[in-house]
Amino acid sequence: xxxxxxxxxxxxxxxxxxxxxxxxxxxxxxxxxxxxxxxxxxxxxxxxxxxxxxxxxxxxxxxxxxxxxxxxxxxxxxxxxxxxxxxxxxxxxxxxxxxxxxxxxxxxxxxxxxxxxxxxxxxxxxxxxxxxxxxxxxxxxxxxxxxxxxxxxxxxxxxxxxxxxxxxxxxxxxxxxxxxxxxxxxxxxxxxxxxxxxxxxxxxxxxxxxxxxxxxxxxxxxxxxxxxxxxxxxxxxxxxxxxxxxxxxxxxxxxxxxxxxxxxxxxxxxxxxxxxxxxxxxxxxxxxxxxxxxxxxxxxxxxxxx
Amino acid sequence: xxxxxxxxxxxxxxxxxxxxxxxxxxxxxxxxxxxxxxxxxxxxxxxxxxxxxxxxxxxxxxxxxxxxxxxxxxxxxxxxxxxxxxxxxxxxxxxxxxxxxxxxxxxxxxxxxxxxxxxxxxxxxxxxxxxxxxxxxxxxxxxxxxxxxxxxxxxxxxxxxxxxxxxxxxxxxxxxxxxxxxxxxxxxxxxxxxxxxxxxxxxxxxxxxxxxxxxxxxxxxxxxxxxxxxxxxxxxxxxxxxxxxxxxxxxxxxxxxxxxxxxxxxxxxxxxxxxxxxxxxxxxxxxxxxxxxxxxxxxxxxxxxxxxxxxxxxxxxxxxxxxxxxxxxxxxxxxxxxxxxxxxxxxxxxxxxxxx
Numbered sequence: 001x002x003x004x005x006x007x008x009x010x011x012x013x014x015x016x017x018x019x020x021x022x023x024x025x026x027x028x029x030x031x032x033x034x035x036x037x038x039x040x041x042x043x044x045x046x047x048x049x050x051x052x053x054x055x056x057x058x059x060x061x062x063x064x065x066x067x068x069x070x071x072x073x074x075x076x077x078x079x080x081x082x083x084x085x086x087x088x089x090x091x092x093x094x095x096x097x098x099x100x101x102x103x104x105x106x107x108x109x110x111x112x113x114x115x116x117x118x119x120x121x122x123x124x125x126x127x128x129x130x131x132x133x134x135x136x137x138x139x140x141x142x143x144x145x146x147x148x149x150x151x152x153x154x155x156x157x158x159x160x161x162x163x164x165x166x167x168x169x170x171x172x173x174x175x176x177x178x179x180x181x182x183x184x185x186x187x188x189x190x191x192x193x194x195x196x197x198x199x200x201x202x203x204x205x206x207x208x209x210x211x212x213x214x215x216x217x218x219x220x221x222x223x224x225x226x227x228x229x230x231x232x233x234x235x236x237x238x239x240x241x242x243x244x245x246x247x248x249x250x251x252x253x254x255x256x257x258x259x260x261x262x263x264x265x266x267x268x269x270x271x272x273x274x275x276x277x278x279x280x281x282x283x284x285x286x287x288x289x290x291x292x293x294x295x296x297x298x299x300x301x302x303x304x305x306x
Numbered sequence: 307x308x309x310x311x312x313x314x315x316x317x318x319x320x321x322x323x324x325x326x327x328x329x330x331x332x333x334x335x336x337x338x339x340x341x342x343x344x345x346x347x348x349x350x351x352x353x354x355x356x357x358x359x360x361x362x363x364x365x366x367x368x369x370x371x372x373x374x375x376x377x378x379x380x381x382x383x384x385x386x387x388x389x390x391x392x393x394x395x396x397x398x399x400x401x402x403x404x405x406x407x408x409x410x411x412x413x414x415x416x417x418x419x420x421x422x423x424x425x426x427x428x429x430x431x432x433x434x435x436x437x438x439x440x441x442x443x444x445x446x447x448x449x450x451x452x453x454x455x456x457x458x459x460x461x462x463x464x465x466x467x468x469x470x471x472x473x474x475x476x477x478x479x480x481x482x483x484x485x486x487x488x489x490x491x492x493x494x495x496x497x498x499x500x501x502x503x504x505x506x507x508x509x510x511x512x513x514x515x516x517x518x519x520x521x522x523x524x525x526x527x528x529x530x531x532x533x534x535x536x537x538x539x540x541x542x543x544x545x546x547x548x549x550x551x552x553x554x555x556x557x558x559x560x561x562x563x564x565x566x567x568x569x570x571x572x573x574x575x576x577x578x579x580x581x582x583x584x585x586x587x588x589x590x591x592x593x594x595x596x597x598x599x600x601x602x603x604x605x606x607x608x609x610x611x612x613x614x615x616x617x618x619x620x621x622x623x624x625x626x627x628x629x630x631x632x633x634x635x636x637x638x639x640x641x642x643x644x645x646x647x648x649x650x651x652x653x654x655x656x657x658x659x660x661x662x
Contacts, residue, residue: 200405
């Protein structure tokens with residue numbers, strides 16, 4: 001019936017939902033689907049050529065030099081994921097625990113831990129590039145000032161330290177996020193449960209491993225999944241700090257940079273290959289979706305209701 | 307053995323003094339109840355005994371060992387919390403085993419103790435359940451079981467009945483009394499409910515404003531309250547307090563006349579407070595009866611009895627237990643007679659009991 005409350009309610013819901021839905025469809029769903037499609041065609045610059053089936057996938061996975069590049073970048077992403085898991089999430093958990101126990105200065109530290117998260121990744125990358133400058137960077141100057149000049153390194157310029165430097169910059173930037181999520185999880189634990197544990201043990205270690213950690217596991221699901229997705233989509237920090245080539249000598253190359261180079265080309269002149277790029281994008285997407293799905297599913301299963 | 311001595315215990319949180327010097331001597335195997343209105347410091351005192359908060363000043367000894375700086379887990383004290391505080395990620399068995407294992411007991415011993423406790427508390431069918439799958443009463447029993455498995459010298463219970471529905475309360479109360487007899491340790495129980503205190507305790511500590519008002523058996527507290535606070539706190543409905551002036555052997559109440567009494571306090575104070583329980587008064591509509599005059603405000607019919615509430619000349623409201631047949635409409639003028647031998651005398655100045 002026209003004008004009935006039900007119809008006007010539906011109308012309202014449509015008015016509110018359709019614009020964002022259209023937006024997401026146009027700018028998220030459509031590009032993903034078209035990237036899927038692009039991956040199956042041959043490309044000449046921006047002109048689509050003939051349908052080639054799985055040839056692009058075969059190219060990036062099994063023909064040289066693509067295959068080596070793909071493996072190299074993928075292994076770096078794996079490294080980044082595990083290193084950040086320990087550095088960023090591990091440190092985040094410890095920081096959260098310290099903040100939660102209200103150690104002296106907790107209010108100040110709560111803010112300062114989270115502050116870098118608010119900064120743009122581009123700024124953080126630029127800032128750390130300055131910090132790590134071999135001659136004028138605050139890191140090397142500090143080492144020299146402390147009489148530890150031997151420890152001063154060209155951090156971003158040598159293969160042995162470049163990736164770790166990026167990882168540390170990223171951990172510095174994002175450690176506030178897991179800290180905040182873990183802290184929120186800890187604050188949900190009822191005070192009497194902690195008193196009950198104190199009646200049974202004085203060991204901080206037992207408290208953390210047997211009580212606090214299991215009870216903040218629901219927060220861990222979110223943090224782990226987001227870290228996984230973030231690690232395999234890693235782009236801004238390496239792009240700003242070491243450039244598209246993943247220099248030196250591919251020591252910092254990750255899937256994000258590699259995909260970008262392949263699809264859009266780079267300044268050193270290698271041509272753009274939209275087909276291979278799209279194939280890489282699809283592979284990255286499928287890998288992330290599958291693993292993130294498994295992580296979420298597995299971790300959800302052991303979540304505990306307080 | 308578990309003899310506890312608290313001397314001069316004080317606690318302050320920043321600038322707020324919560325306990326102002328508590329002295330208590332608790333014997334082995336005693337069931338002691340801390341009772342008082344909320345905010346009186348009874349839970350704080352319990353937490354100090356447990357070691358969950360630090361003592362600001364004073365000494366706490368358990369069997370001659372100074373406990374002030376001993377970690378909670380090393381005091382030989384177990385506690386049952388108001389919310390039960392079971393570990394949500396562990397089943398009932400694990401909840402009980404956790405603390406026992408941390409004490410360094412052998413596997414067999416842990417199993418034996420859990421077996422004993424679960425028999426005593428009828429937890430056998432629940433051992434594999436998680437806390438969220440248990441009812442309030444069951445959680446309560448698990449919390450007690452978890453404490454018992456550690457075989458503590460002292461068992462602390464913090465308002466253990468407050469989260470249970472009324473029907474369960476009296477059951478669990480009896481259960482706790484039985485457990486105390488069977489286990490034979492010292493038990494300290496915190497509540498704001500004076501009925502719980504009266505029914506369970508060997509001795510009761512009545513607390514108010516961070517001080518102990520009186521420490522004694524339920525009978526002592528009821529029959530010889532040390533001051534007006536204890537007098538009104540113990541007993542339900544409350545004892546009525548009347549400001550009277552002593553005139554020879556008469557007690558005069560402003561606006562309500564005077565009554566003669568055969569029993570007066572030994573001290574010669576003129577300004578007195580008398581305390582009279584509801585069953586020590588009778589209400590009469592005969593104007594010639596000797597007693598305090600007042601008028602009925604309302605009556606409560608409780609089946610067995612009727613409580614008549616009367617406003618006296620100085621504005622005090624008193625409750626009187628009468629036979630169920632009494633039915634007095636509001637504003638009826640009445641006379642209240644008081645049984646002389648059941649009057650409690652207190653000093654108006656100090657509110658302390660005066661011997662009579």
